[in-house]
Amino acid sequence: MGTPRPQARHADLQRNILGFCRLLRERELLVSPSEVIDALRTANAVDLGDRQELKVALRSVLTSKPEDIPVYDWTFEEFWRSAPPERVEERVEDSQVQSDPNASQGDDSEPQPAEGDDDSSEATEELEMPLYSPVETLAGRDFSAFAADDMAEIARAILVVAKRLATRESRRYRATRRGSAIDLRRTMRRNIKYGGTVIELARKARKIRKPRIVLICDVSRSMDTYSRFLLQFLYAMQNTLGRVESFVFSTRLTRVTEYFHSGDIHQALDRIAAEVPDWSGGTRIGQSLKSFNDDWSLRLLNKHTVLIIMSDGLDTGDASVLELEMERLQKRAGKVIWLNPLLGNEDYRPLARGMSAALPHVDLFASAHNLASLQALGRHLVV
Amino acid sequence: MLPQIAEIQSRLERQHYVTDRAIATTVYLAMELRKPVLIEGQAGVGKTEIAKVLAASLETELIRLQCYEGLDASSALYEWNYPKQMLHIRLQEAAHVEGRSVRQAEAEIFSEPYLLQRPLLRAISHPDRAPVLLIDEVDRADEEFEAFLLEVLSDFQVTIPELGTVKAEHRPYVVLTSNRTRELSDALKRRCLYLWIDYPDFEKEVRIIESKVEGINHHLAEQVAGFMQVVRRVRLGKTPGMAESIDWAMSLMALHADHLEPEAVNATLGAILKDRDDVNRLSGTRAETIISEIGRLDPKDLATAAPSIAQRIDKELAPRS
Numbered sequence: 001m002g003t004p005r006p007q008a009r010h011a012d013l014q015r016n017i018l019g020f021c022r023l024l025r026e027r028e029l030l031v032s033p034s035e036v037i038d039a040l041r042t043a044n045a046v047d048l049g050d051r052q053e054l055k056v057a058l059r060s061v062l063t064s065k066p067e068d069i070p071v072y073d074w075t076f077e078e079f080w081r082s083a084p085p086e087r088v089e090e091r092v093e094d095s096q097v098q099s100d101p102n103a104s105q106g107d108d109s110e111p112q113p114a115e116g117d118d119d120s121s122e123a124t125e126e127l128e129m130p131l132y133s134p135v136e137t138l139a140g141r142d143f144s145a146f147a148a149d150d151m152a153e154i155a156r157a158i159l160v161v162a163k164r165l166a167t168r169e170s171r172r173y174r175a176t177r178r179g180s181a182i183d184l185r186r187t188m189r190r191n192i193k194y195g196g197t198v199i200e201l202a203r204k205a206r207k208i209r210k211p212r213i214v215l216i217c218d219v220s221r222s223m224d225t226y227s228r229f230l231l232q233f234l235y236a237m238q239n240t241l242g243r244v245e246s247f248v249f250s251t252r253l254t255r256v257t258e259y260f261h262s263g264d265i266h267q268a269l270d271r272i273a274a275e276v277p278d279w280s281g282g283t284r285i286g287q288s289l290k291s292f293n294d295d296w297s298l299r300l301l302n303k304h305t306v307l308i309i310m311s312d313g314l315d316t317g318d319a320s321v322l323e324l325e326m327e328r329l330q331k332r333a334g335k336v337i338w339l340n341p342l343l344g345n346e347d348y349r350p351l352a353r354g355m356s357a358a359l360p361h362v363d364l365f366a367s368a369h370n371l372a373s374l375q376a377l378g379r380h381l382v383v
Numbered sequence: 384m385l386p387q388i389a390e391i392q393s394r395l396e397r398q399h400y401v402t403d404r405a406i407a408t409t410v411y412l413a414m415e416l417r418k419p420v421l422i423e424g425q426a427g428v429g430k431t432e433i434a435k436v437l438a439a440s441l442e443t444e445l446i447r448l449q450c451y452e453g454l455d456a457s458s459a460l461y462e463w464n465y466p467k468q469m470l471h472i473r474l475q476e477a478a479h480v481e482g483r484s485v486r487q488a489e490a491e492i493f494s495e496p497y498l499l500q501r502p503l504l505r506a507i508s509h510p511d512r513a514p515v516l517l518i519d520e521v522d523r524a525d526e527e528f529e530a531f532l533l534e535v536l537s538d539f540q541v542t543i544p545e546l547g548t549v550k551a552e553h554r555p556y557v558v559l560t561s562n563r564t565r566e567l568s569d570a571l572k573r574r575c576l577y578l579w580i581d582y583p584d585f586e587k588e589v590r591i592i593e594s595k596v597e598g599i600n601h602h603l604a605e606q607v608a609g610f611m612q613v614v615r616r617v618r619l620g621k622t623p624g625m626a627e628s629i630d631w632a633m634s635l636m637a638l639h640a641d642h643l644e645p646e647a648v649n650a651t652l653g654a655i656l657k658d659r660d661d662v663n664r665l666s667g668t669r670a671e672t673i674i675s676e677i678g679r680l681d682p683k684d685l686a687t688a689a690p691s692i693a694q695r696i697d698k699e700l701a702p703r704s
């Protein structure tokens with residue numbers, strides 16, 4: 001009894017670090033046993049009374065790209081704030097219970113498809129995600145089926161999905177350059193006998209451009225159940241992918257890219273709700289897209305842009321305006337994707353006047369009613 | 384804060400490097416865990432500078448390997464001095480040295496005097512103390528080269544077939560930087576601690592300008608930083624980094640400006656904008672708008688005002704079709 005012996009405290013710390021690493025791994029950071037060992041060494045090397053120090057120190061061990069950082073910071077706050085040592089023990093056990101038994105056993109050796117060293121093939125990538133990841137248990141559920149309490153959980157999952165898209169994207173554009181260096185040493189050896197000529201070979205670089213992404217999200221009343229999830233998605237995309245421009249509209253268009261620069265999603269959402277005119281009002285898709293075309297498209301759209309519109313297509317405006325504006329958009333953009341949350345419903349047919357006017361000018365028409373559908377987007381973020 | 388970390392922070396600050404906690408802590412850990420640090424960030428955020436000030440503060444040599452496309456193992460490690468070898472062979476021929484085997488001839492020319500040490504070998508064979516090895520802009524090298532680096536960074540030893548194995552007596556402190564033009568391999572990342580450096584916020588930028596631009600008054604430093612914070616948020620062809628802020632502040636000083644005013648700004652805009660289109664976009668009324676907005680604000684509001692000013696400028700810039 002009495003005060004815990006130093007050894008006991010040490011064991012607590014170790015458990016905490018392990019639990020924290022596990023959580024990060026579930027959230028798809030590159031955390032293998034060697035990082036865990038470094039994390040333990042790090043915890044022993046810093047001032048544990050100083051939480052900020054622990055946070056930045058572990059961050060340099062446990063992250064490996066900028067997209068990881070929002071996930072890490074978030075997870076750190078969540079884990080270390082909410083978890084005094086006793087609770088952490090439970091937490092670690094909890095997550096073991098929830099885990100897929102195969103997955104939790106193979107922690108050390110099991111390959112991590114999404115983060116592995118060699119590029120897994122495009123088609124199987126989604127299927128091979130570890131099953132115990134929090135995303136997977138939520139993936140199929142329609143956004144409208146979540147209660148307000150689930151918001152935090154789903155927001156985290158959305159962040160993970162956005163990170164996957166970002167990771168996949170940078171992988172895709174990781175230049176595969178071929179080396180064909182000349183072996184001067186061997187050339188020289190030959191020269192000893194024969195004497196020789198020097199040959200110079202030049203190589204050319206291949207330039208690859210990543211697409212820029214422009215997101216336009218409908219926040220009118222008919223989209224209420226979905227838009228708060230989709231805005232989380234906008235936020236997450238912007239913060240993991242960079243090169244993303246975000247707009248929202250109901251009756252008018254507003255650029256919200258800057259709103260999302262603040263580190264806090266709630267602040268950003270509050271600001272949008274306060275400053276965006278007619279939030280949750282009627283819908284004038286055609287007019288809103290017209291002002292995008294007039295004001296922004298020249299600067300933001302080109303053949304390397306993927307434009308993503310998220311809307312149910314229920315337009316109260318003039319369908320011929322919408323059609324014309326869609327045509328203009330498609331001319332400029334590399335690809336136009338329309339995500340309609342209603343598509344998740346099997347009975348839905350895109351017959352609404354607006355939707356059918358827009359469809360001929362859309363390159364991809366897909367659903368956006370759950371996490372799985374957002375994640376499936378990864379395949380299409382190319383031009 | 385651990386005293387050792389505070390010590391690193393103040394040592395780097397003494398080299399005029401504005402050092403936040405994350406940077407000081409990562410440097411400390413790199414020494415503690417004996418791992419290389421990979422620093423990523425946009426151009427001009429102070430990545431390369433860290434290695435330089437680290438070497439200076441440790442009073443040790445900085446050895447720099449600048450990466451480029453096509454960089455191969457031999458130019459990074461060592462090369463044989465081929466012209467010298469060639470010359471030697473020719474001389475031997477001319478002297479009609481007889482009775483020597485090809486093997487002997489080889490042994491002669493593949494020996495120390497014909498060896499050219501390149502940065503990696505120099506870093507490994509440093510005679511008296513651990514140097515700082517800066518592997519700069521590693522994203523510009525090929526993936527093959529990355530794999531090779533990984534080997535060197537694992538063992539800190541290399542084998543030169545003709546001469547034998549060289550092993551580091553003083554393991555260098557290694558800093559790698561990348562501008563992220565491509566993603567590095569997971570294997571290399573695993574070897575390293577990771578540090579992401581963002582563009583500085585307003586306060587940090589003020590401090591950097593003040594530490595790098597001698598004699599600048601606080602007011603001008605704040606205005607320059609405030610202006611740069613806005614410019615970085617406007618959509619431009621090429622977003623300026625810290626080098627540009629510093630250059631600009633110096634140009635303004637050269638014009639004896641003690642605050643931002645339109646004439647001086649328009650005359651010096653070339654210091655921050657390297658792209659002609661960008662200059663056209665911002666010069667004239669746009670620059671004036673930013674200046675007057677900044678002039679109006681209390682310094683403590685400058686830090687947070689940049690996004691909304693930038694948004695206004697962006698809107699003005701949006702062309703009408």
Ligand SMILES: Nc1ncnc2c1ncn2[C@@H]1O[C@H](COP(=O)(O)OP(=O)(O)O)[C@@H](O)[C@H]1O
Pocket residue numbers: 399400401402424425426427428429430431432433560591594595624625626629
């Ligand atoms: N934190 C800092 N403190 C002092 N000077 C800085 C800082 N960050 C950047 N600089 C200055 O900005 C310029 C660009 O930095 P550099 O290290 O070359 O950028 P990078 O390698 O990231 O492209 C240099 O002149 C450097 O001295």
Ligand SMILES: [Mg+2]
Pocket residue numbers: 427430431432519560
């Ligand atoms: Mg540099």
